[in-house]
Amino acid sequence: MRQNSNSLAPFIPTPYYVVRKKLELAQIKDGEILFDLGSGDGRIVLMAAKEFGAKGVGIEHKLSLIEESRDKILELGITKSVIFIHDNIFKANLESADVVTLYLTTRSNERIRVKLENELKKGARVVTHNFPMIRWNPNNIIKIKEGNQTHTLYLYKWNPETKKI
Numbered sequence: 218m219r220q221n222s223n224s225l226a227p228f229i230p231t232p233y234y235v236v237r238k239k240l241e242l243a244q245i246k247d248g249e250i251l252f253d254l255g256s257g258d259g260r261i262v263l264m265a266a267k268e269f270g271a272k273g274v275g276i277e278h279k280l281s282l283i284e285e286s287r288d289k290i291l292e293l294g295i296t297k298s299v300i301f302i303h304d305n306i307f308k309a310n311l312e313s314a315d316v317v318t319l320y321l322t323t324r325s326n327e328r329i330r331v332k333l334e335n336e337l338k339k340g341a342r343v344v345t346h347n348f349p350m351i352r353w354n355p356n357n358i359i360k361i362k363e364g365n366q367t368h369t370l371y372l373y374k375w376n377p378e379t380k381k382i
């Protein structure tokens with residue numbers, strides 16, 4: 218599929234049971250702030266808020282997906298703790314993030330890596346889906362099998378000293 222130059226990945230939603238695994242793997246807690254970079258239809262942000270008591274920020278460059286996400290905020294009645302921003306991932310300020318989720322590609326992760334390294338606070342957790350951060354050492358990797366599909370989740374706890382050189 219041809220993508221525009223700003224696009225870091227096409228829209229492929231994470232299945233809901235894998236969304237829950239991501240949030241459990243990150244051990245997201247009540248009141249923590251989660252950013253989903255490329256938030257699609259908003260499912261990760263919305264589950265983080267509804268089931269884990271987190272505050273969620275979704276950044277997505279496709280307007281139709283932002284509109285769909287905002288509609289779900291109203292349906293679920295959780296307007297105070299989530300926000301969906303129609304913008305490019307590179308414009309997000311990640312300094313307040315406790316957890317960042319990414320479902321992009323290895324190449325896109327590599328494009329975002331320096332931004333994460335510059336902005337994340339020590340101890341922030343990053344969960345990537347199927348594609349690792351190739352210069353970081355994961356703290357945990359889990360595989361979730363369903364039928365003939367396997368989802369691999371990588372957990373990183375950001376610490377400048379654990380970065381691979």
Ligand SMILES: C[S@@+](CC[C@H](N)C(=O)[O-])C[C@H]1O[C@@H](n2cnc3c(N)ncnc32)[C@H](O)[C@@H]1O
Pocket residue numbers: 223224225226227228229230231253254255256257258259260261276277278279282304305306307319320321
């Ligand atoms: C594989 S989907 C993942 C969606 C969601 N995070 C999930 O796991 O269900 C990747 C999303 O990133 C969005 N995206 C790609 N490049 C982007 C960019 N530069 N800025 C904002 N969103 C982007 C796509 O439109 C798509 O919705």
